[in-house]
Amino acid sequence: MNNFIAIVGMCGSGKSVVADELVKRGYHFFRFGQITLDIIKQQNLEPNEENQKKIREAIRQQHGMGGFATLNLPKIEELLQMGNVVGDGLYSWDEYKILKQKFPDMNVIAVYSPPKVRYERLSKRQPDKNDQNLRNHHFSIEEAKSRDLSEIENSDKGGPIAMADYLLNNTSSIEEIKKETNQVIDNIEGTEKEFKRPTWDEYFLNIMKQVAKRGTCDRGRTGCVIVKDKRILATGYVGSPKGLPHCDEVGHQIKKTVHENGEVSQHCVRTAHSEMNAICNAARHGIAVEDATMYTKFEPCSVCAKSIINSGIKRVVCDKMYHAAKDTREMFMQAGVELVVLNKELEKYENQ
Numbered sequence: 001m002n003n004f005i006a007i008v009g010m011c012g013s014g015k016s017v018v019a020d021e022l023v024k025r026g027y028h029f030f031r032f033g034q035i036t037l038d039i040i041k042q043q044n045l046e047p048n049e050e051n052q053k054k055i056r057e058a059i060r061q062q063h064g065m066g067g068f069a070t071l072n073l074p075k076i077e078e079l080l081q082m083g084n085v086v087g088d089g090l091y092s093w094d095e096y097k098i099l100k101q102k103f104p105d106m107n108v109i110a111v112y113s114p115p116k117v118r119y120e121r122l123s124k125r126q127p128d129k130n131d132q133n134l135r136n137h138h139f140s141i142e143e144a145k146s147r148d149l150s151e152i153e154n155s156d157k158g159g160p161i162a163m164a165d166y167l168l169n170n171t172s173s174i175e176e177i178k179k180e181t182n183q184v185i186d187n188i189e190g191t192e193k194e195f196k197r198p199t200w201d202e203y204f205l206n207i208m209k210q211v212a213k214r215g216t217c218d219r220g221r222t223g224c225v226i227v228k229d230k231r232i233l234a235t236g237y238v239g240s241p242k243g244l245p246h247c248d249e250v251g252h253q254i255k256k257t258v259h260e261n262g263e264v265s266q267h268c269v270r271t272a273h274s275e276m277n278a279i280c281n282a283a284r285h286g287i288a289v290e291d292a293t294m295y296t297k298f299e300p301c302s303v304c305a306k307s308i309i310n311s312g313i314k315r316v317v318c319d320k321m322y323h324a325a326k327d328t329r330e331m332f333m334q335a336g337v338e339l340v341v342l343n344k345e346l347e348k349y350e351n352q
């Protein structure tokens with residue numbers, strides 16, 4: 001059974017954006033109001049709001065307040081034979097009732113934006129000459145207000161909005177409404193993204209991120225997990241030596257380093273790095289880390305790198321790059337330590 005989704009919302013609420021996402025997902029598209037525009041074209045009338053209103057009223061006089069649903073039924077049935085269908089611009093409560101009776105599984109998506117935002121959007125719309133179907137034509141604020149009143153008072157558009165199965169609040173960005181639309185489609189189709197099991201590297205990096213939260217210096221709360229044969233041997237986080245005050249309590253202990261090229265960098269030296277602390281934790285409990293893998297937040301500094309090499313660790317997996325890891329990369333290469341960075345993103349601190 002194919003899906004039928006009807007979109008309802010006041011003029012300028014963002015229905016087209018939602019409909020376009022459905023079309024991208026393979027839905028067959030039709031507009032409830034296309035009938036009006038077809039008649040306008042047939043009769044060679046100006047597609048302004050006044051003429052549209054006249055035609056809409058004429059249709060309703062002839063076919064009742066549910067006219068647009070009744071007239072669109074054959075089209076909906078035809079499209080549903082071919083696949084999923086989205087109807088843009090459900091207008092009235094009577095239309096809703098007719099459609100719901102005919103298609104009990106119909107899903108209604110309401111798109112909401114506050115009037116102020118909608119009037120702004122509508123008045124900024126530029127008439128597009130290529131827009132044969134007049135999907136996005138310009139409205140003055142007065143035209144938009146008059147249309148709002150008519151839709152609420154004459155068509156009872158509030159009804160289908162109140163009875164909608166899903167509500168999309170279109171007040172932030174276009175990306176956000178697109179994302180939310182796709183979540184709704186996933187939900188309707190029952191195809192919520194399948195659970196993705198983390199790889200072993202992702203698994204230990206995720207654990208490392210939890211370990212890092214115990215860090216005592218906010219210039220980089222890093223963490224480290226040492227693993228062998230898929231078992232955790234030791235963990236460590238950035239922190240002062242046992243029994244000494246923490247940066248979070250007494251402030252950092254900043255030292256400046258002057259580099260060969262004259263550049264000066266600042267480092268907090270109150271703490272031992274997470275890699276060092278993990279190696280020390282292993283040593284304290286007599287655990288050999290030879291041939292193990294180390295998981296860290298970012299590429300180790302050159303001091304830690306030397307200890308990593310000498311402890312016999314053979315593989316280092318980092319979440320991110322580190323701005324001053326040139327020496328580390330070179331040493332690891334020479335010593336045969338495999339270095340893997342999962343996200344090629346640079347870790348940065350303030351005032352580094």
Ligand SMILES: [Zn+2]
Binds near residue numbers: 218247268
């Ligand atoms: Zn510090």
Ligand SMILES: [Zn+2]
Binds near residue numbers: 273300302303304305
């Ligand atoms: Zn370090």
